[in-house]
Every structure is written in C-alpha cells, then in structure tokens.
Amino acid sequence: MNATYERTNEAPVGVGLLGLGVVGSAVAASLLSADGQRSGLRLCAALVRDPSRPRAVELPSGTMTTDPDSLLASPDVDIVVELMGGEEPALEYITRALSAGKHVVTANKEVISKHGERLRNLASENGVSLQYEASVGGGIPIINPLLDDLIANQILGLRAIINGTTNYILTQMAAGGASFEDALADAQRLGYAEADPTADVDGFDAVYKIAILARLAFGVSVPVEGIYREGIRRTASQDFRYAEELGYTIKLLAAARREDGGLLVRVHPALVPTDVPMAKVEGVLNVVEAEGDLVGPLWFQGRGAGAEPTASAVMGDVLRAASVFRGRGNVPRARQIDPDLPLLDMAEHQCRYYVRLTVRDQPGVLALIAGALGDMEISIAHVLQMDDDPELGSAELVIMTHPAREANMQRAVERIDALGDVDTVANLIRVESYPSDR
Amino acid sequence: MNATYERTNEAPVGVGLLGLGVVGSAVAASLLSADGQRSGLRLCAALVRDPSRPRAVELPSGTMTTDPDSLLASPDVDIVVELMGGEEPALEYITRALSAGKHVVTANKEVISKHGERLRNLASENGVSLQYEASVGGGIPIINPLLDDLIANQILGLRAIINGTTNYILTQMAAGGASFEDALADAQRLGYAEADPTADVDGFDAVYKIAILARLAFGVSVPVEGIYREGIRRTASQDFRYAEELGYTIKLLAAARREDGGLLVRVHPALVPTDVPMAKVEGVLNVVEAEGDLVGPLWFQGRGAGAEPTASAVMGDVLRAASVFRGRGNVPRARQIDPDLPLLDMAEHQCRYYVRLTVRDQPGVLALIAGALGDMEISIAHVLQMDDDPELGSAELVIMTHPAREANMQRAVERIDALGDVDTVANLIRVESYPSDR
Numbered sequence: 074m075n076a077t078y079e080r081t082n083e084a085p086v087g088v089g090l091l092g093l094g095v096v097g098s099a100v101a102a103s104l105l106s107a108d109g110q111r112s113g114l115r116l117c118a119a120l121v122r123d124p125s126r127p128r129a130v131e132l133p134s135g136t137m138t139t140d141p142d143s144l145l146a147s148p149d150v151d152i153v154v155e156l157m158g159g160e161e162p163a164l165e166y167i168t169r170a171l172s173a174g175k176h177v178v179t180a181n182k183e184v185i186s187k188h189g190e191r192l193r194n195l196a197s198e199n200g201v202s203l204q205y206e207a208s209v210g211g212g213i214p215i216i217n218p219l220l221d222d223l224i225a226n227q228i229l230g231l232r233a234i235i236n237g238t239t240n241y242i243l244t245q246m247a248a249g250g251a252s253f254e255d256a257l258a259d260a261q262r263l264g265y266a267e268a269d270p271t272a273d274v275d276g277f278d279a280v281y282k283i284a285i286l287a288r289l290a291f292g293v294s295v296p297v298e299g300i301y302r303e304g305i306r307r308t309a310s311q312d313f314r315y316a317e318e319l320g321y322t323i324k325l326l327a328a329a330r331r332e333d334g335g336l337l338v339r340v341h342p343a344l345v346p347t348d349v350p351m352a353k354v355e356g357v358l359n360v361v362e363a364e365g366d367l368v369g370p371l372w373f374q375g376r377g378a379g380a381e382p383t384a385s386a387v388m389g390d391v392l393r394a395a396s397v398f399r400g401r402g403n404v405p406r407a408r409q410i411d412p413d414l415p416l417l418d419m420a421e422h423q424c425r426y427y428v429r430l431t432v433r434d435q436p437g438v439l440a441l442i443a444g445a446l447g448d449m450e451i452s453i454a455h456v457l458q459m460d461d462d463p464e465l466g467s468a469e470l471v472i473m474t475h476p477a478r479e480a481n482m483q484r485a486v487e488r489i490d491a492l493g494d495v496d497t498v499a500n501l502i503r504v505e506s507y508p509s510d511r
Numbered sequence: 512m513n514a515t516y517e518r519t520n521e522a523p524v525g526v527g528l529l530g531l532g533v534v535g536s537a538v539a540a541s542l543l544s545a546d547g548q549r550s551g552l553r554l555c556a557a558l559v560r561d562p563s564r565p566r567a568v569e570l571p572s573g574t575m576t577t578d579p580d581s582l583l584a585s586p587d588v589d590i591v592v593e594l595m596g597g598e599e600p601a602l603e604y605i606t607r608a609l610s611a612g613k614h615v616v617t618a619n620k621e622v623i624s625k626h627g628e629r630l631r632n633l634a635s636e637n638g639v640s641l642q643y644e645a646s647v648g649g650g651i652p653i654i655n656p657l658l659d660d661l662i663a664n665q666i667l668g669l670r671a672i673i674n675g676t677t678n679y680i681l682t683q684m685a686a687g688g689a690s691f692e693d694a695l696a697d698a699q700r701l702g703y704a705e706a707d708p709t710a711d712v713d714g715f716d717a718v719y720k721i722a723i724l725a726r727l728a729f730g731v732s733v734p735v736e737g738i739y740r741e742g743i744r745r746t747a748s749q750d751f752r753y754a755e756e757l758g759y760t761i762k763l764l765a766a767a768r769r770e771d772g773g774l775l776v777r778v779h780p781a782l783v784p785t786d787v788p789m790a791k792v793e794g795v796l797n798v799v800e801a802e803g804d805l806v807g808p809l810w811f812q813g814r815g816a817g818a819e820p821t822a823s824a825v826m827g828d829v830l831r832a833a834s835v836f837r838g839r840g841n842v843p844r845a846r847q848i849d850p851d852l853p854l855l856d857m858a859e860h861q862c863r864y865y866v867r868l869t870v871r872d873q874p875g876v877l878a879l880i881a882g883a884l885g886d887m888e889i890s891i892a893h894v895l896q897m898d899d900d901p902e903l904g905s906a907e908l909v910i911m912t913h914p915a916r917e918a919n920m921q922r923a924v925e926r927i928d929a930l931g932d933v934d935t936v937a938n939l940i941r942v943e944s945y946p947s948d949r
Contacts (some may be wrong), residue, residue, distance in 0.1 A: 103805070141736060146516060206660065212806035214652070214660035222644065222652035225826030267602040350791065367823035368650035369543070374810035385805035388663030 086395040088208065089150035089175075091141070091166055093121045094159035096207075098130045100154060100391075105130065109388075114395060119147045120157075145169050152394045155179040164188055171195045171203065176394040177442045180207035180383055185282035186297050189288060193407060197388035200317060202404045204390035204399045210235060210359045213375040214389075219289045219363070220405040226365030228290040230330035232505075235282045237357035237378045238266045238273035239305050240324040243342075247313050247322050253306060265357060275304035276325065279340045283327035287338050290363065291329065292408035293416065297336055301364060301419035307500050312429060315457060315471045316344050316502075319427070322352045324503060335422030337416040343505040346426050361435040393497035420480035425454065427473055430489065431496040434461055434468040438494045445488040446474065446509035449481040469498060473504070481502035512927075514918050518596045523553035524833040527588035527613075529558045529579070529604055530595035534618060534645075537822035538592060540830075547826075552833060553588040560597075583607050590832045592825060595618040609633045611642065614832040618645035618821055624719035626725060627716045631684075631845060640842045642828035646795045647720045648673060651813040657801070659726045664803030666728040668768035670943075672944045675795035675816045676704045676711035677743050677763040682793045685751050685760050691744060703795060713742035714763065716862030717778045721765035724777050727834040728801065729767065730746065730846035731854065733776055739857035741779035745938050748797055750867060753895060753909045754782050754940075757865070760790045764943060773855040781943040782865050858918035863892065863942035865911055868927065869934040872899055872906040876932045883926040884912065887919040905934060911942070 088104060090097050097119065103109050124137045138144055145153070145166060153170035155177065157163045170177050171192065178184065185192070185205045192347055196203035206210045206216045210233075219228070234240050238260055243255040257274065260266035271276045280302050285312060305325055320468040321344035329338040345352045350372070352358045353380050359377025364370045383453040396402045432438045443453055455473040462468065474482070482501070490498050523615070526542060528535050533557045535557070541547050542554040554574060574802045578580055583591070583604060593615065595601045602622050608615050610629065617623065623630070623643045634641035641720035644654045648671075651860035672678050672921045683694040695712065710716045713781050718740050734878055743763050754761055759782035767776040783790045788810070792798045797815025798816055802808045814820040868877045875908040912920070920939070 080935075212803070213809060215658040217660050218652040218656065221831065222827045224653050224830055225825065226823055350788070352789065365650070365823060367816075367819040367826070368539075369649060369814045369820055372810065372812035376807045376810075379807075380806055385661065385664055385803060388805070389660045392662055393659065396841070403834070459772040 083113055083399065085113050086398050087115050087117040087147075087151045089117055089144045089147065089153050090119040091144070091153060091155045091163070093119045093128060093180045093195055094138070094156065095129070095380040096130050096383045097156045097381040098499040099385050100156065100492040101108060101132060102130045103384055103388050105132075106257055111448050112395075114390065114391065116206040118144045118147060120144050133258060139156060139168055145173060148250050150175060150346070152176045152178060152391060153397050154391060156387070158179070158183070158258045160187065162186060167192060168195065169276050171199055171201060174193075174199050174201055175205050176201045176287045178387055178390040178394055179205050180387060180454065181205070181426060182208040182278065182285060185283040189285065189296055198503055199341040202394050203284070204394060204404055206390050207383045207386035209285050210361060210373070211375065211379060212385035213359060213361065213373050213377065214386070215286070215361050215373050216289060217405070218373070219286065223363070223365055224405070226302070226367045229360060229366060230328070231283070231286055231290055231363050232326060232330075232351070233283065233359070234287070234351065234354050235327050235359050235361065235377060236273055236325060237359060238270070239279070240359075241265045241357050242274070243305060243308070243323055243325060246310055248306070250310050250313070252310050253308060274306055274506070276302045276340045279312045279325060279327040283338055286361070287336065291331070291336055291409055291414060292411040293336055293414050294410055295416065299338070299416050299430070301339040301341065309500065309503075311469070312502065313502055314430065316427065317347070318457065319344070319455065319473060320347055321345060321504070323349050323502065324351060325356075330415060331414070333419065334421075335417040337417040337419070339389055339419060339422065341503060343453040343503050345505050346507060349507055389447055420478070420483075422479040422503070423476055424506055425474055425476050426477075426482050427471065427500075427502040428486070428498060428505060429500040430472070430498050431467055432465050433461070433494040433496070435494065441447050441494060442470075442472070442489055445492065446485050448488070449474070449477070449485040451485055452479040514663070516725050518779055521837065523551050523585040524828060524836050525553050525555040525585075525589045527555055527582045527585065527591050528557040529582070529591060529601070531557045531566060531575070531595045532594065533567070533818040534825070534894060535594040535765070536566050536819045537928045538594065538820040538825050540568045541740045541822055541826050543570075547647055550830065550833075552829065554939075556585060566829065572715040579604055583611060587821050588613060589836050590616060591831060592829060593619055594825070595619070595944060596621070598622060598625065605630060606633065609637055609639060612637050612639055613683060614639045615641050615823055616828040616832055617643050618825060619643070620646040620716065620719040620723060624722040627723065629692070640832050641871065642832060642842055643723070644828050645821045645824035647723050648799060648811070648814065650823035651797060651799065651811050652824070653724070653799050653811050654727060656811070657724065658845065659731055661801070661803055661891060662843070664778070664805045665817055667802045667804060668730055669721070669724055669798070669801050670764060670768075670789070671721065671724070671799040672789065672792050673765050673797050673799065673815060674711055674717045675797060676708070676765060678718070678792070678797075679703050679747070681763060681790070682745070684748055688748050688751070689747050691746060693733055705854050710742055714740045714778045717763060717765040718802055721767055721778060723801070725774065726769040727845055729769070729774055730849040731774055731852050731853060732848055733854065737854050739777040739779065743780050745937065746780050746940075750938055750940065751898070751909070753867065753897060754865065755785070756895065757782070757893065757911060758785055759942070760785050761784060761857045761940065762792075763790060769852070770855060770859065773853040773860075775855040775857070775860060777857060777860065779941060783851055783943050784945060787945055839896060858916070858921075860941070861914055862917075862944055863912055864916050864920050865938075865940040865942060866924070866936060867938040868908045868910070868936050869905055869933040870908050871934070872901070872904050874930065879932060880908075880927055880931050882911070883930065884923050886926070887923040889913070889915040889916070889923055889947040907937075
C-alpha cells in the first residue's frame, strides 16, 4: 500500500473476506497494513473452512469465522470480497451480499462469466457496486480501462494470452523440447498448475476470461458455451520443432473480433510468428492486445496470477467500492447490450492451418491429401516431410495451407482421416493472422 | 464512438473546445457523431484563430468563435476541453474555466507538468474535475490506471518511451544508418516532427510527461527544472553501429525510480539491450513500464500521438467529466504529497557507461584514459577500437565501463577531455540497467 494514499478521518468502511487462501491472505495483509488502516478500511470478518490452518497473515482475534451467515448478515460489513473461487457457494454468497445492500468485489471469473449479467442487474437494483478487475489478467488493469478509459472507442478486437499455467507449459515445451506431460508435471510441482489441471489445460479458464472481456469490450452477452474452446493437450513436442522450422511458436490464444456479420470468440492453441511481440510473452505472464477504432492497438502486459498481483487488483476495487460507499463516486457501468452484433460460429473462422499427419511412407499419399484439400477449396502453401520411421513404414507429414474456412478445413480433415494411406491426422493448429499477412 | 455507450434522456452537457487543430477536429467529430450525441454531449462552441481555414470536420453554424471570453463565460459550456498546446494562453484559459466552475479536460503536458498542483487545487476549490489523460502517451490509458487501479501499490519505478518523434528518429537511425540530421528531416517531412524540433529532440516533451507521471505514481511534486534532461542531438550514426556490436540499441528513455534516499527522475538517451522488449518498441509507438510492489512489472504500449489516439483519451475524460457534472461520480484524486521522498540529483545515478572518443592513434593513449577512469574508481569492461583514420592519425575508441557513479564519470570525462592525446569525448551514453545485470 502506498503511504500517500489519501488519509481519512471518517468512520471506517468494513470489509468481509470470503476465503483466506493465498490471495485472501495477501488482501488481508494489505488491509491490515498501516496504509490500509489509514485509508479507512477495516477488516471485520474472514470466512474460512479451517481456522486452525496456518496462514501467512495474523488476523485480529475474533475476525475469523466458519459461519457465512454471520458474515453476510453483519451490519459492520459494507464490502464483501469473494476470493473462494468456483461456482458454488461463491455465487450464492455474492447474491446474498448484493441483495443485502453490500458492495461486492470478486476475483471469480467463473461466476462473473456465467452469471455476470444477472449479478450486475442485482447490484444496480440494490444501489451497490460489483467489481471484478482481478478476474482477468491478475493485477493488469484491463477491465477498468475497457469500461472507462476506452469507452469512446468501438473496440474492433481483443487477442490475449490470459492463462498463465498453459503459457508456462507451452514456454517450457518451446524452450526445452519437453513433452506436454513432463511440462505439466513441472508446472504442478511449481504450483503453477492444479492437481486436476482441467480448468487450465482444457481452456475453460481462458474461456471464462475472454467471455468477461468480450462482454465489456463489445457490449455483447457471451454465453461461455457459445465460445469455441480447444485446450493444449494435443500439442506435442514435435509440433514446436516443426512450427519453429516454419517460423512460428505455439501459444494458447483467447480472441474476440468483429468480423463481417458478427463477433467471433475463440480459445485455442495457435501458431504465432516468432517475430511478433506475442511470441515473446513467456512463462506465467499475461497479455491483452486491444484494438480500438480511435486508439488503434494497445498492449497491456503483466503478471496474470499470483497472490500479490491479484491483491493489487482486488485492493484497487475495494478502495473504489469504499469511495462509492462514502457517496463519492460510482464505478463505471458496463456498456449496454448491442443487439446488432450476433455471435458467429467457429465454422465462419478463416485462417491458415498447420496439419500434422502420420502417413504410410509410399508414393502418391501427398497427391491424395492434396486432392482432399483441393475438393474443399484449400490449397497447400508448404509441405514438410519429417521423421520417417522406416521400420513402421510410416512418416510424419506437416502441411501448411493457404487461408481457408474452418468449416471446409474440418470436412477436409474428416476425408483425409478416412484415406487408407493416412494413419491419423495427429494435430491441426490454426495459424494466427497478423496485419502483414492479412 | 461505440454504439453501445449508454443513452441518456437528460439535458445535454455542453462542451466548449479551445483549439480546432487535428486533435480538436477529431474530438469534434467524435462529439458530433450519432453516438456522441446519444451520450448526451453537445458541442456548444469551438475557439479558433482563423474561422476561414479548411478543417476535417464541419461544425454546426454559430459554433466557431474567435472570442475566448464568450466561450469561457457561456452558461451553456459545462466542460472546457483545451487542445491548444503551449503554456500561454492555455494556462490562463484553463484557470478561468476552473474558476468559473467548469470541468476541464486538457491534453496539455506543459501546463500540467508546470502548473498541475495549483490547477488541481483550484479545481478542488471550485468543486469541478480536471483531467489530462491525453497529456501522456496519447491514447494509452496510463494516468487513470496510476491514479486508480494501481492505488494500492507503492510504485517502485517507471520507465518509458514517451516521445514518438525521437523514437521515430532513433528507429530510423538504428535501421538504416541515417544521420541524425537526415532522420530528423525525414520525420519533419512526414509530420512527426515540428519545423522547430527543440521540444522533442532536446527532451523537453519527455520531461513534461515524466514529471506528470512521477507526480501521480509517487506522490512527489516534481519541478520540471529538477529533472535531468538530455536530448538526442549528440547521437551519431556510428553510435548505433558500435552499440549494436556490443548488443544494444539506443532509445530516449524517461525514467523515475525510488533509490536509496529518494526519487531519481531523468530523461536521456540510453543503451538498451537488444533482447529486452523495450528495444523493440519502434517508430512512433510509446510504452510505459510501471513496477508496483504488489503487481510487479506492468507494460502499457500503444500509439503515443496522432489525432485519433489522442481523441480517444480526451473523449474518455470528457465522458467522465459529464458523469461528474451529472452528480454520478468523481474522478480519482491524485495521491497526497509524500514529504519523505526527496528528489535526488543526477549525480547520484549509477550505471554502466558507453564512451566514444576520438584519440591520436598512438601507443599509450588507452593507458592514459584507463588511468583517468581508474582515478575516479571506474573500471573498464570492454574497449573497441574503431574507424582508424591514418591520414589524420586519429582513431575512434569506444569504452564500456563497469557500473559507476554519475558524479565520478562526469569528472573522469573532464579529465579525459583534457588529455593531450584525446581530441574529444564525442559522446557519453548511459547503459540502462535491467534486472539480469543488476
């Protein structure tokens, strides 16, 4: 906390914490610091499951509770900070807090992406604020800039690396030739990945986050089920080798862009040219690229996770909520829903494709594959024949296509997969478009 | 403007523009657009010098005026937008507008860096807002994030490329081997540099901007005269060649950082390692790196100048001012002044140095130079002997030092310059420190 944050002599604003894990503890430490107290905030209560667990922060006695009802009903609590994660009971507690006229700050991307519209309305009906800057990009200011600073822009597109776990795994695979399994185990050992890594590696986390950003940037309600989602489990170490040979690396991208006829929102691994800045965003860093009609392209980069970066965003929200509570302001409201911007299906996407196949190593295979692609109006830009295995009589083939429609590509892959001389289409990765090749 | 910006049925908020150049015209276009009008803003008056000049935007008849008094006294004008630039009469008009109880939005870095404290107090006394997001970094949201989103952080440091003109010139010199004079002429031809380029190439513009950012980030009042300032006129094409050989490029940096005992604020050309992201910020792009104690390092990048990016920031401020006018909020206030953070003198700076000298090409010269450096406790890391001119009997010598104190380096340079066998110390460039070599 900054020693120069405005002092106040007013009655303290009471804060109740739901959850006291690593982020909750960092927020508690910030509230309990000399500066936190000078700013007029008071930590009244913290909901925990197990009060006996050792924690990084020492709370005033009587603050910890295992009873959500007492915290949510307490007249001392003006702002509820939800840091439990997961859909329930977080959703229930947030709903009850807003209904009771308490301001809410949350870092919960799942709850906001799935129930944000209803919760925003509930907050509005109860004359309180609902903020969630920490739900996307950790400490990177991105939600507030989209809501407020960039409000005069029509946002044309967002493109982001917003899952630190998968970016760490992919960075390890790119640098050291590690397999997905080894890189995942490494991330788990370092605490970057959960024991059950599904939310991260299968792209759910990135889907929640891009749904939140797309709602704010485009004024479109984006149901998470409507977002194309593909994780990184299929990405193999040789994909990095082949991609590098073609001038690319592989990143899990989350993107939303205005196209002809609507908005396309998607999460999937993508080939990114090694010479664009996004290729160099490594490890657990996050980045959000936003393009506005007035401002042009903007780039927001920083630590997308971790206790203290997340606490930075949470505390920014808490201090804003305290201002609102004291009648000194409002938090910016979300753009109104734009009825004229339908969500597009992934079948409408257009890009170049990287296709890795295992084929029988015999003449004529490539002609058959090229024929199947050609039938779907897809032409080949490059072919790499890699890693022959003479014993098995098989070879690995990598094809880069010219730009094609996703629907056509998917049908071509089905046909190629059915060819007798093709063992398997082992991977299909979209190549991200950059202005220079549009 | 975004079609989804909140509609309103309230009485319009009147906007008066001071200045209708390229930025003013872009702001006027935004105000006059369907979305601008729907958002409840009305362009009442625009002050111009010459109403007959052709402009990119057509104003409603009766809007243009050459009389500042009528605009500033008009009861229809609720928000005054100052886009004239320069110190006077902009300062006078802003002062009069605030005193008359009008909200003010300005892009004027010179006025805010020199008179911000007094104007903020005046705004506060009159119960109105004063905003200047467009004064630094064009459309990049940076002032509001520092004032608001990052308020829970103690900011440890800022480092920025915030003058697009000099970055364009240096990028041209780095890429094509152009001389400073040619690159400047090129920038002038393209409209990136003024006919009188002093404000940019001598670092005044960057000084104004870092003074504004330092005030907001550190709660320190930074008089512009107290900031170390060195422009890019001495940077020669061979400096880029030699720097590249050593693994660096050259950028004009503006930086402010907490050091032992205080805050050091400085603007000067610096050697930046070619493998750090800042080395790749090219052309007229701007970037601000901010490091907070909680959030860690953040990176904000975008177009730092131009009509539309600047209009993006101005319109964001205008829409916030309209909210305040309607009693629906306050703009975040600047941090209070921190009395415990004195400004440090450049003599306290520590870094490695790049020294380019022209010397008589004869034995023993290097020993004399090394002796003069050694006397000031500066040791040499590398020596490059370049570009001998046998006819003149002179040679160019480049020395990279180990980290040294600025005060010592300046005294060493004086002594070296006085050596009989040294023609001249042609350039001295500081090497920017990055964590890996700290």
